[in-house]
């Protein structure tokens with residue numbers, strides 16, 4: 001068994017960014033965000049401005065969606081190929097790999113890892129104008145209002161991500177030109193909203209390592225906003241010690257998870273966070289035979305797939321030389337997702 005997480009991920013309050021606060025208050029919040037987030041690429045955020053009622057409704061929608069009979073959910077199936085990364089994926093369909101796994105470039109390793117299935121079911125959607133990542137919707141009568149609600153949530157989370165981006169940019173003292181480059185890089189087009197359900201599983205199958213909730217990995221977004229219910233289980237790796245830290249759930253708290261793209265663009269100033277979903281100790285310690293189900297809503301704030309991710313000059317200094325080559329964003333995500341779905345094709349986004 002993997003060792004249990006102990007320390008706790010810190011939390012910052014960003015309300016000065018989401019209300020009309022003066023410059024000094026915003027600057028102090030940006031510095032606090034950097035202080036907490038830069039060591040490991042993760043931080044809890046309150047005061048993010050996403051309305052409480054919207055989040056409550058989002059989790060109700062997720063529960064209704066995953067409660068549908070399988071034959072209904074399969075009316076919007078994720079394709080066999082990895083693109084479009086849209087629609088419904090049944091438990092065990094998708095598999096997460098770490099960046100190190102992917103860099104080994106070994107299909108035998110991928111096959112071996114696939115023997116431990118990731119037990120979650122998901123539904124993905126994104127910008128309706130994306131002509132490559134086209135949405136796959138359930139028929140309206142199967143879940144009335146789902147499409148409209150999901151698009152409302154998508155754009156509200158995009159808006160929240162944009163204000164977090166402003167905070168991150170302020171924390172790095174970027175030039176106006178660099179800020180404009182980053183704003184242009186994130187128009188919403190390649191972003192993705194996911195509903196995720198981790199069904200209740202037997203602790204025995206976890207002990208026997210027959211299945212996983214979600215193994216350790218990094219995201220290839222710029223950053224991900226992670227909303228979770230109160231079941232717990234999200235954990236981030238301490239970049240210094242390698243131990244995992246608990247992302248303790250709380251009402252209206254999101255976890256900011258820096259992805260590979262923001263790491264590349266900031267030349268490693270913000271590292272991408274290694275994270276996983278484990279079964280909380282509380283569920284195991286009681287000797288329970290089954291763990292309780294968990295719901296989460298990740299929002300992947302990703303750069304436009306057709307653009308280039310280039311390290312910012314402000315983040316390159318004599319002490320901190322260039323670490324990453326410019327890369328086309330769709331090339332990077334194609335590489336990182338090549339084993340995510342079993343019958344993946346090498347089509348680019």
Ligand SMILES: O=C(O)CCC(=O)C(=O)O
Pocket residue numbers: 194196214219226227228234275276277296297298
């Ligand atoms: O469910 C969660 O809290 C984490 C999900 C996640 O890491 C992912 O979908 O990439």
Ligand SMILES: [Fe+2]
Pocket residue numbers: 217218219224275
């Ligand atoms: Fe992730």
